[in-house]
Amino acid sequence: MHMDTYREQANLLRLMGHPMRLQILDLLRSDDECVCHLSAVLDKPQPYVSQQLAVLRNAGLIVDRKAGTHVYYGLANGRTGQQVRSVLRGPAGDTEQGHCPGHQQIAGCCCPRCSAESCARDA
Numbered sequence: 001m002h003m004d005t006y007r008e009q010a011n012l013l014r015l016m017g018h019p020m021r022l023q024i025l026d027l028l029r030s031d032d033e034c035v036c037h038l039s040a041v042l043d044k045p046q047p048y049v050s051q052q053l054a055v056l057r058n059a060g061l062i063v064d065r066k067a068g069t070h071v072y073y074g075l076a077n078g079r080t081g082q083q084v085r086s087v088l089r090g091p092a093g094d095t096e097q098g099h100c101p102g103h104q105q106i107a108g109c110c111c112p113r114c115s116a117e118s119c120a121r122d123a
């Protein structure tokens, strides 16, 4: 019983023991984001970001949600999601900072949220 819990946590930490994946998870802690946005924030090519997202999704750490032609990624709900949240301590998910909590607008990003005139949550 306990051994299973430790195995599960070890697996989780192994997956999170990667700076890029950790940053992705930290970004998703505040809000769902699409691949093009994550690619702009991380300054990495989309195929690379997609690959990391696939690893995290296959492991059940994140889930994808289709909205029109875009796919948004967010942290999984339930126990796995809670464990991920409890481990994350990065600055990207700190919603106390920045004028637009949840979504960091990136100049030149082509995602629908960044090309929008204003942040919906500011209203």
Ligand SMILES: [Zn+2]
Pocket: 036, 037, 040, 105, 106, 109, 110, 111, 112, 113, 114, 115
């Ligand atoms: Zn964007």
